[in-house]
Amino acid sequence: MNDAGSWWKKRLGSPADFLAPVSMVASGTHTEHPDYRKWVPRLEQPHGRHRKVWEWCFILNALERHGVLAPGKRALGFGVGTEAVVPLLASYGVSVTATDQSIEQAGAWAMVGQHAAAIDALRGSKEAGFDFVMNSLRTLKPGAVAVHTTEYDCTPGRRPLLETGSVEAGDYCCFFRRQEIEELVDRVHSEGHQVDLDLRVGRRHAFDRHVDRPPYAGDPHIRLAVHDRVVTSVGLVIVAKP
Structure with a gap:
């Protein structure tokens, strides 16, 4: 593959602030924010220098900002497996249903919930990813919040x-670019839901300039090389229409 690191380090930029009420791209700068660092030990992680930990911290920060981390609230997670965010939500008194069911199968429960947090890696084709997000919004009560994270191709x-991979083998992955995220947000807006987007990509922090390569050391792992691309994570926060 081409040396992604050499050209990547030459491109400097500032990311969205971690506390900004927007959908954003993961950045090493976020790992130093107090409101990021408070979640890392609660998630029982040794450090926050990994994009998956960033995704969990982003989810928790968004849910806290929207008042979901409180007794009596309800959360519904799709395809979350054994992710660390689920038991932490439960520790706040949130009633959590974490399922590998389809949205259609689980939707009846979600419709009666106070809040539903739909968390998914958006795996499948581009349209399958779009459909997942749009269908998840139908499980929400008015004003409730959906939080999604996925891989993001931030290559200029x-x-x-x-x-990569294949649907048949179960390892298919689609790496959304800016244009896919913006297209998805346009669809969300067209149905009257609210999502604010800031896709600035940070490149000033050392963790942003470091591109982890196969076989992936994992520390830091905010940016990683996949073929000739630089990949990270993006988080979306969507508030259902009133």
């Missing part, structure tokens, strides 16, 4: 959509 320039 015009490159085709990166897809």
Whole structure:
């Protein structure tokens, strides 16, 4: 593969603030924010220098900001497996249903919940990812919040959509670019829901300039190389229409 690190380090930029009430791209700068660092030990993680830990901290920060981390609230997570965020939500008194069911199968429960937090890696084709998000919004009560995280291709320039693996093998992954995220947000807005977007990509922090490569050391792992791309995570916060 091409040396992603050499050209990546030459491109400096500032990310969204971790506490900003917006959907955003993961950054090493966020790992130093007090409101990020408070979640890391609560998640029982040794450090926060990994994009998956960033996703969990982003989810928890968004849910806290929207008042979901309180007794009597309800959360519904799709495809969350054994992720550390689920027991932590329960420790706040949130009634959590974590399922690998489809949205259609689980939707009846979600419709009566006070809040539903839909968390998914958006795996599948581009349209399957879009459909997942749009369908998840139908499980929400008016004013409730959905939080999604997924892989994000932050490689500069015009490159085709990166897809790896296969659906049949169960390892298919689609790496959304800026244009896919913006297209998805346009669909969300078209149905009257609220989502604020800041896709600035941080490149000033050392963890942003470091691109982890196969076989992936994992520390830091905010940016990683996949083929000839630089990949990270993006988090979306969507508030259902009133």
